[in-house]
Amino acid sequence: MTMDRIAFYQEVQVSAECGSPEYRGLKGAVLGISQEDGVVYGYAVLLHGESTTTYFKKDEITATGKHFSRGDYY
Numbered sequence: 001m002t003m004d005r006i007a008f009y010q011e012v013q014v015s016a017e018c019g020s021p022e023y024r025g026l027k028g029a030v031l032g033i034s035q036e037d038g039v040v041y042g043y044a045v046l047l048h049g050e051s052t053t054t055y056f057k058k059d060e061i062t063a064t065g066k067h068f069s070r071g072d073y074y
């Protein structure tokens with residue numbers, strides 16, 4: 001099954017199946033994408049209200065449909 005890559009600055013929500021329970025249900029924006037040879041492994045997400053990114057595997061987050069701009073973060 002092929003999954004679409006989540007875009008930079010797109011808002012995501014951490015799924016209930018996330019391996020770290022403290023992050024479940026939280027939202028943030030994608031600031032980094034871990035990929036090699038076209039295969040996406042995970043994402044660096046800046047959770048709302050935090051100052052550093054957290055890495056999540058690709059199946060631990062889902063896109064909300066909301067997009068931010070680069071200027072919102074840099």
